[in-house]
Amino acid sequence: MADLQTVLELNDLRKTFGALKATDGVSLDVRAGEIHALIGPNGAGKSTLIHQVAGSLAPDAGHVRFLGEEINALTVAQRVRRGLGRTFQVSSIAPEFSALRNVMLSVQSTQGSSFRFFKPVMRDRSLIESAMEKLELVGLAKRADIVAAELSHGERRQLEMAMALALKPKLLLLDEPMAGMGPEGSKRLTGFLDTLRHEVPILLVEHDMEAVFSLADRISVLVYGRVIASGTVSEIRANRDVREAYLGEED
């Protein structure tokens, strides 16, 4: 039985597409205060796993438990309202809205009902102020009025992070946040995530090994839908199977 410190627990999760076992009995957990990294070569089933955690794909078998409750039956939106925040491999934003209005939507969601028809949002200080706060936190405050479609790749990543944080999440699901960020951006983001873990635990899916090894408290290695190893950074570095299956490619 999981103790209270366990925020997310995956228990023997299975998902097949025809003959392909995309998720083959995956069990792992994320505890308070930690960054748990999920790595694996392309096609290992990382995205499929993320979908099942987020709720956009239903597992064939197994359980997803979040904050001690099974959430298998909940929709994406319901899981988010319970505190499961996420960012996407390819940034997902409302392109026609300004950065500020994007974040305001998250704030609006945490404040309760969206079925309010008359009060203009742009005169709603509670929305604007909380949203600006998050934009400042990710370093995007100066670009608040820019239409999201015109933001650079890196800025969209920052915007998505601000949107995720504005939801006051109890767990963050980050899907390759370093992708396409460049060395400078990756370094900045690494520093940011390093401090963030004390506020909210993170399940980090990432290709950038340098970032993973410097950030992760624990690492799970996914190959062909199975977790072949799970442990601390040094344990994973020393693991022979992992070196063969994955890290070996880089040597």
Added chain:
Amino acid sequence: MKRETIINWILALGLLAVPFAALSFDEPFYITLATRVAILALAGVGLNIALGLGGMVSFGHAAFFGIGGYAAGILATHAFNQEPLMTWPLEIAGSNSMLVIWLVAIVMCAIVATVIGMITLRTSGVYFIMITLAFAQMIYYFAISWPSYGGEDGLSIYVRDGFPGLNTLDPMHFFMICYVVLMVCLLFSALLRDSRFGAALQVARQNEVRLASTGIAPFNIRLVAFVISASMTGLAGALFADLNRFVSPSMLSWQVSGEIMIFVILGGVGRLFGPLAGAALFIVMEFYLGGVTEHWQLFLGLILLCVVLFVRGGVVGILAGRQSHG
């Protein structure tokens, strides 16, 4: 003032000026023409909430336009014949009060739209277009085969329904009723667009995945918007029936769905006053070009083609430039 705001004022005051000019030149026919524009614009304003804000390409809004029309026709007929609509379990009499008729039109459309929306909104894209069309066609054929209310021949409203304190048979009075209803609905649309609900609805169009991962279920937002949209178009239908003092299944036909969509696209999808600009242009072309040639719709088609290909913001887009979001 923003350029679009100025355009909106010109459109609003321009429509208001037409009947007064018509009156001073003693050409009362133009009052009716302006009334037609106001009513059809209202139908477009309704569709614009679903199509423009929410990205729901409903090809079945004639259903709501027609239901509104039949609400007016049926209630008025019963009132005229002094027969109750039903006697059991409770007696419901007909009515020739516009206020009652509008309420019935709105409520009926809301109910039907909830049922249609629950089913159609599980689909998207081409499927959504086709299923909304299919529902509208079902209602169309139902109306044709419903002999108690005229079937294919339709239903005449012998006395135009009344409004407290006004003489609705006076074209000017009736125009003012339609004009005020249109302006109130435009104001409501503007508030809706800028509200929390409007923000969620616009993100449902821009990026559904984003909305869901913000913790807001896109389906619920879309359904409510669809119902509001349908009710507004239904209100326009009730006014249209009163304008013509006649309602027939042709109000429910798919051509009407297409025309309402044309108002929105011509005027500018998602632009507040787009449907008014679109409906005005449509009626003007129908009237003047229709007087020159039967084939005026060929020119309408060409203009529509140009709007879709070259200016996605429609008439309002040409005049006011790109849309800005706060």
